[in-house]
Amino acid sequence: MPQIAATAPDPDDMRAAVRAHPDHLQEGWERGGAVESFDLDASSLNGVVVCGMGGSAIGGDLVRTLVEPSSPLPFVVNRGYTLPGWVSEKTLVVASSYSGGTEETLSAFGEATERGAQIVAVTSGGTLSERADADRTVTIPGGLQPRAALGYSLGVLLRLARSMKLTDLPDGVVDDALAAARDRAGRYDQDEDGNAPRDLSAAFVGALPVVYRGVGLLEAVGMRWQTQINENAKHPAVGNVFPELDHNEIMGFESGPEDVLSTMQVVVLRDRDDHAQIQKRFDATRRLVEGSVGGWHEVETDGDSRLSRMLSLVQYGDWASLWLALRKNVDPTPVETIQQLKKTLA
Template sequence: MFLKCKAFSYSELIGVCWVLANQFLREYLDWPQLVEEAGSIVPANARSLREGVEGILIMGMGGSGIVGDVVYSLSSERLEIPVVLVKDFRVPRWVGRGWLAVAVSYSGETIETLTCLNEVIRREAQIAVVASGGKMIELAEERKLPYVRVPPGRTPRSSFPALLLATLKILKSLGIDLGTPREEQIIEFLKREDTLKLGHELAEKLTGKIPVFMSSTKYYPLALRAKDEFNENAKTPAKTEVYPEGFHNDIVGWEAWFGPFSMVIFKEVGNTTLEFLKETLLGAGLEVTTYELSNTYVEEVIKWSQVVGIASVIVAKKRGLDPKETKHIAKYKEFVRRTNI
């Protein structure tokens, strides 16, 4: 006996996508609650590091990997040891017993990060884990490694505040304080402006366009985060440019540009270099949106990550797409599992 399936019209499919998008949108709108929940989590198996830590390795991919970019940016002004990011299957040869390696994977199952985690265990590095569950938490519990378990049941990209704060918290428990704000400060900062309204306004400007997110080196993690959100949620190509490096290459590409581009600049107050960039792009006839950022780094990164997340979900809704679904990522993961890379 066969079940008869209803054939959905295009308008009905669009309606389904709107429902799915609205459900996913809540995973961004509830960030104040997520920050509060993350603040109550206590790292497990916290301990003192061995003396003479040579460097910190942050291992993570995608929505989890962006945490490493933020930690790197914070560390450049606060630490006297290097922070290195790995978004790959391989750990650099010079990482060994004198290093602290932090594995960040929302699922706890990311194959690249898990592969690197097993390698740094073999090399006897000091290790910490941030995940919502999976093999990495099992490994941390089995080996009594320091770890933080973040709230489950979300996507990695919509869990960004929890992953970031958990990573900063476990680093602090190990004696590495990056001077991050208290959770209540972040919540208050998120509530100062209507991030849903800001997201709608940005979505209006970027619907039907290829967004280019620009920033200083310090705010590169935010620009990268914005690009990734539009890739994954809105299913659209997007580009990141970092300045002043971009003045030696990217800027020339806009001299004779073509295509439906729309520029978004994340600019710290008083950054004259990015003000010059804005005037140059406007002079070339490009659409430019500028957001002024204060010196409260972590709060700004979380707030504008929420805004671009909301905007990318709204763009997906306008296009009749499910923002949560990532078909090609699923295909890649199946390929890796099948080929046992």
């Protein structure tokens, strides 16, 4: 197959940003060391709420799925203008806005301030930086699309979770995960057959990617796949989680329009620690559905730790979305429809 990237438009070099994800993650982790001086005591809190939208929120979702098995506190992500009613002075609210100007996050930040919540800001600047307490702000580098800055915000939130003892994350585990991520970045950047995310992207051209995964570690990873395909490739993608989809969505394959079903390329994200019953559901659902859709693909996590395995499929999806954009000759960086919507709302 001929090279894809040689003539594809990428003037702002999104490819370099995707390749640099491991470096961003390491810097985010290092900058996140500042939270250790914030004196955050999990034993005095009733929960952690990460407020954000889009690329500034997905890091919170990834940390949520990582810490859920061990966290002594509820850890939730809030995508909206208002906060849950239970948020109080006993709640840690993390306002995450890469630009510092996300209107939903600023609204929730204002409400958190009124309620006397403990607040930490994660931003590259903007209005949030101006309004937040400088002694409770972690500043991350600007200049990227928010989705391309995931490594920075994720690194900060991982460091925060460890400092609050929401999860056990030794330095050696982080170092190993970063080394594996750098290795993957080098392999997935190769414009040649045998590069798994590049090869998978070919199945998405002219098709509807459907991203399935189990509840747990890969729940938020699947969301990342969907939104990266949307924003990088300007391409529709949908998804759902097991076991819920087996209680409703599976019926849509029974007598759905053949011309619709034939365009669906199902990708199932799998992890070795998926619940045994969910693993059975993967296989049983495949037997029932595969013959009705255009394609069925399964992608396994890679790595020893939960962190490394989670990162392995974040990277896989990011690269698949980038290669899809380049295959389509679509510039992966701009999000003009989102900008038009913001102007209309303004």
